[in-house]
Amino acid sequence: MKQKVLLPALIKTQARACQRFVTATAVSIGVLVGMALPAAAADLPEIESRGYLSVATEDNYAPFNFMSGSDPDGFIKDILIELEEYADFDVRQDILPWTGLLASVSSGQYDMALTGASVTDERLRVFNFAPPFASAQHFYIKRAGDDRINSIEDLSGMTVGVQAGSALLSRLPELEVMLAESGGTLGEVVEYEAYPEIYADLANGRVDYVINSIVPVNDLIRERPDVFEAGQAVSGPGFMAWPMPKSSPELLAYITEFLDHLRDSGRLAELQETWFGESFDDLPTTPITTVEEFHEMAGM
Numbered sequence: 001m002k003q004k005v006l007l008p009a010l011i012k013t014q015a016r017a018c019q020r021f022v023t024a025t026a027v028s029i030g031v032l033v034g035m036a037l038p039a040a041a042a043d044l045p046e047i048e049s050r051g052y053l054s055v056a057t058e059d060n061y062a063p064f065n066f067m068s069g070s071d072p073d074g075f076i077k078d079i080l081i082e083l084e085e086y087a088d089f090d091v092r093q094d095i096l097p098w099t100g101l102l103a104s105v106s107s108g109q110y111d112m113a114l115t116g117a118s119v120t121d122e123r124l125r126v127f128n129f130a131p132p133f134a135s136a137q138h139f140y141i142k143r144a145g146d147d148r149i150n151s152i153e154d155l156s157g158m159t160v161g162v163q164a165g166s167a168l169l170s171r172l173p174e175l176e177v178m179l180a181e182s183g184g185t186l187g188e189v190v191e192y193e194a195y196p197e198i199y200a201d202l203a204n205g206r207v208d209y210v211i212n213s214i215v216p217v218n219d220l221i222r223e224r225p226d227v228f229e230a231g232q233a234v235s236g237p238g239f240m241a242w243p244m245p246k247s248s249p250e251l252l253a254y255i256t257e258f259l260d261h262l263r264d265s266g267r268l269a270e271l272q273e274t275w276f277g278e279s280f281d282d283l284p285t286t287p288i289t290t291v292e293e294f295h296e297m298a299g300m
Contacts, residue, residue: 042111044250052090053251055080056110059095060194063219063275064116064240075275076114082267086258099165099193102127105243111251112244118167118213119239121291127243129288130255134272135280136213136238138171140231141220143202149209152232156184158208161198164191167238168211175211175234203227213238215276222277237298241288252287260285 047053057076058065065076072095084091096104098115105113106126118136119129140160142149149155156179162168169191176186190207192198199220202210211234212220221230244251262268269279284297294300 042108042251043248044254047111047251048089052092053083053087053112054092054094054110055112055114056096056101056104057093057114058098058101060196061098061116062216064215065095075271076116078271078275079114082262083258086261097193098163102165102243106245108245111248112242112255114242116213116215116240117243119241119288119294120167120170121294122170123167123243124288124291124294126246128246128249128252129239129241129243130252131259131285131287132239132241132283133259133268133280134215134240134276135283136167136215136240137233138168138174138211138213138235138238139217140234141202141210141212141217141228142208142231143205144225144227144229146208146229149231152178152234153182153184155179155187155209155234156182157187159188159190159206160186161190161192161201161207161210163195163198164193168213171235171238172211174236178234199228213240215240218277219275236300239283239288239294239297246289252289256287 042050042054057072057080059067059072063074065072065074067073072093080091080093093114094110101113101115102117102123104110116134117123117129119132123129140149140152140155149158152175155175162172169189172186172189179186187208190201192201195210195212195216198207198210201207209231217230220228242255244255259268262271263285269281272279288294288297
């Protein structure tokens with residue numbers, strides 16, 4: 001299912017104006033993630049007492065989560081195996097559509113999300129994030145051989161496909177700034193439930209380009225180089241990390257220690273190389289719990 005949305009025109013081209021625009025989207029993003037009181041979420045003592053950690057994942061966002069036949073596959077599948085070996089409690093996984101995944105965690109139905117979630121200002125008002133496990137800088141994707149698009153300036157007025165409820169929407173103003181600097185404007189924005197549908201419409205010419213973060217972009221181009229080409233970055237630095245309610249500080253500390261274990265053993269770099277095609281050795285190693293921390297880490 002897709003929905004057409006026209007973003008407001010850019011009023012100012014300075015980065016500060018861009019940031020204010022992103023903040024202004026907090027209401028709509030907040031509806032997506034539920035903005036529910038996180039008091040119902042379980043922290044580590046309750047998780048240990050009941051004997052299991054409840055995690056929400058998805059199944060349609062390669063290479064993080066996807067299905068091989070009837071079985072889950074991807075980076076998160078391997079992370080779950082490592083977590084089950086590390087923890088002294090069970091790990092129970094439920095697969096949900098992306099559009100309801102963060103809301104299910106914010107409302108306390110699950111203890112945390114294990115997926116390719118980007119850190120954003122809006123999400124940090126609801127969640128804490130474990131230390132990042134991948135870069136989330138955004139790039140555009142075009143059809144292979146589409147000579148109309150050779151630079152960011154060429155994107156002016158063209159139709160772009162993005163996933164509904166994703167961080168791509170909240171950082172589109174950064175692209176608006178880039179386009180405005182050359183006298184261009186952001187075109188029509190079409191939201192989709194999942195990326196396979198977005199890529200199908202790009203291949204068929206229903207949208208002119210797609211925006212996604214670096215890891216899934218690399219994965220797509222590696223799998224289908226005859227159909228798609230990667231373009232330039234359309235955002236500043238960003239991070240992929242696992243969100244959990246702010247009422248679970250002990251769980252955040254536990255997952256941070258788990259990531260330290262994976263990093264120190266070399267296993268995190270191995271999984272990054274396997275699934276992302278590269279390791280990210282310069283990522284922050286501490287949790288992200290405030291907008292100020294995020295901006296400092298990202299150089300914003």
